[in-house]
Amino acid sequence: MTPKYYIIILLMAILVYSNSNVFGQNNKWKLKKSEDGIEVYTREDKVTGNVEFKASIEIETTIEALIKVFKDIDAYTVWMEDTKKASILKKINNKEQYIYIEVDTPWPLQNRDMPLLQKFIKIDDGIKIITIGKPNYIPHKRGITRIEKVIGSWRLIQLPNNKIKIIYQFMADPGLNIPNWVINLFIVDGPYKTLTNLKSIVEL
Numbered sequence: 001m002t003p004k005y006y007i008i009i010l011l012m013a014i015l016v017y018s019n020s021n022v023f024g025q026n027n028k029w030k031l032k033k034s035e036d037g038i039e040v041y042t043r044e045d046k047v048t049g050n051v052e053f054k055a056s057i058e059i060e061t062t063i064e065a066l067i068k069v070f071k072d073i074d075a076y077t078v079w080m081e082d083t084k085k086a087s088i089l090k091k092i093n094n095k096e097q098y099i100y101i102e103v104d105t106p107w108p109l110q111n112r113d114m115p116l117l118q119k120f121i122k123i124d125d126g127i128k129i130i131t132i133g134k135p136n137y138i139p140h141k142r143g144i145t146r147i148e149k150v151i152g153s154w155r156l157i158q159l160p161n162n163k164i165k166i167i168y169q170f171m172a173d174p175g176l177n178i179p180n181w182v183i184n185l186f187i188v189d190g191p192y193k194t195l196t197n198l199k200s201i202v203e204l
Contacts, residue, residue, distance in 0.1 A: 029054060032188045038195050040188050045171065050149070052171035055191035058163050061202040063127055063156050066164060067120070069202060070129055070154070073099050079197035081190045084111060089138065095120045098137060102144065103186075114147040114172070126164070129154040133172070149173040162204065168195065 029041035032053075040055045069075070076086035085102040092098070096119050103112040115137040119130045133150030140146050152170035159165055168191055 033192055035192070036196065038192050040192050042187050048149075048173065050171055050173050051187050052169070053187040053191055054167065054169045055195055056165065056167045057195045057199060058159065058165050059199050059202060060161075060163050060204045062162065062204075063158060063164060065202050066156050066166070066198075067127065069198070070120075076101065079194065079201055081193040081197065082186065085113075089115060098134065099131075100138065103147075110143060110145045112147050113141060113144045114150050116150060123155070126155065126157045129156070131170075147172050166195065166198070 027043050027046065029043050031039060032042050033040040038055060038057045040053060042051055042053045044051050069079070073086050073088050076083050080086070080101075082104050083101055084104040085100070087100050089098040089100050096117070099116050099118050101114050101116065103114070105111050115134045116131045117134050117137075119132075121128045121130060131150065131152040133147060135146050135148045150170075150172045152172075153168075155165075155167040155169075157165040157167070170191070
């Protein structure tokens with residue numbers, strides 16, 4: 001291999017490293033709220049412009065109690081902030097199902113909805129619940145904007161002394177013309193209130 005090619009390969013390696021380093025810096029989590037044992041972080045996807053949040057809390061409860069709550073889809077309106085409607089569309093088995101959620105959005109914006117594939121997966125330290133948007137699973141509804149891209153998860157991690165660490169992570173494309181103050185409601189206040197509500201119904 002000639003010195004010319006060595007130089008080209010070296011330059012390509014430097015370019016790849018620099019780009020990946022910049023991407024990592026631009027996508028670091030930023031703490032937006034820390035209160036009552038709940039931390040909420042956000043970061044922006046520089047490619048799509050969508051904002052992702054990650055919220056966490058430690059609760060004295062059991063994984064079994066939490067799974068029972070997560071499988072009671074109709075009751076999501078009780079504790080999942082801004083959820084107007086929630087229902088099961090199709091149950092595939094005990095670990096996988098299609099669900100529907102309508103999100104209550106401040107006037108004059110249209111409510112948002114999302115058909116989701118929900119999966120319960122056993123991991124080394126607990127359970128992971130994955131939600132993936134399936135926008136074409138059911139017909140669009142008049143007067144409601146379909147959220148086209150959704151990816152989210154809940155990690156339920158077993159800790160000592162009957163405590164469970166919950167990590168709630170979510171990113172979606174909410175559609176056009178969403179003011180920043182509304183987005184902030186959903187990516188900071190929303191997960192904070194959701195975890196507060198969840199704690200109130202499952203804590204021992």
